[in-house]
Amino acid sequence: MNDLEIRPAAPADIPAIVAMLADDPLGAQRESPDDLAPYTAAFERLVGDPHQHLVVAVRAERVVGTLQLTIIPGLSRRGATRSIVEGVRVRADERGSGLGTWLIEWAIAESRRQRCQMVQLTSDATRTDAHRFYERLGFEASHVGFKMSL
Template sequence: MLRTPDATASLRRATIHDVPSIVELLTDDPLGAGRDGAEGAEGLQTYVRAFEAIDADAAHLLLVAESDGMVVATMQLTFIPGLARRGALRAQIEAVRVHADLRSSGLGRAMFTWAIAEAKRRGCGLVQLTSDKQRPEAHRFYSGLGFIASHEGFKLAL
């Protein structure tokens, strides 16, 4: 259970039935609306296939926060083994979204607190994330959690 002064939600592993709600959260801002979205059941099929791949791989954990029977937040936590940093296991946090009505309620902070504790529990030596340069509010939020903008990221669309 995630409790904040302004919100209470249960955090759980996402199910296939949550996919439409997760997509709604992903598209609930101009940046997400431009790169995500689905029209009807057919449009959701790419998301369903991605969900099935995520759910089948123990290195991935797709989570939703639920309040009053409604999905109000989501995040993906991926555990990445590597040789760098003396073979440290890394936790990668991605696709964090909180419903517009609950932003600034403390729910996002509570989710990150849980994710960081889970990364420690699993023996990770590092928690990392990427954030689009067009999200300055998110950057302030991550800095407030103790994350440091230590690297420049690069992507190549295929």
């Protein structure tokens, strides 16, 4: 992975990030790569929040992966700070290269640097390959998640 760099996402990275978010059956249903306006507005909110870390993995000046790391201070667990990993994506032509592992390892290391006591993530119930990937990296399926669309 010596030829890879993980860096904060920049506005110019938005099209590549959105393309990766849309590049699977679930993402194809909920993302709109042809209209970047809502993503640009969301990006501006993210970069203004010091608890949000939207990063990209770059190889040969090409965005090949992304994830968002959110740091959440809390009262539970004796005032523990936790991090949440979201939106992990790797370009289709880079899958299986170890890049996903490298991104998650970055998120864990950054969580430690931010003094988090826990890293958590969610994964859609249909993403069984992703579940095996996260379990291989040491994550445990410990909770049942609930969502409500507003």
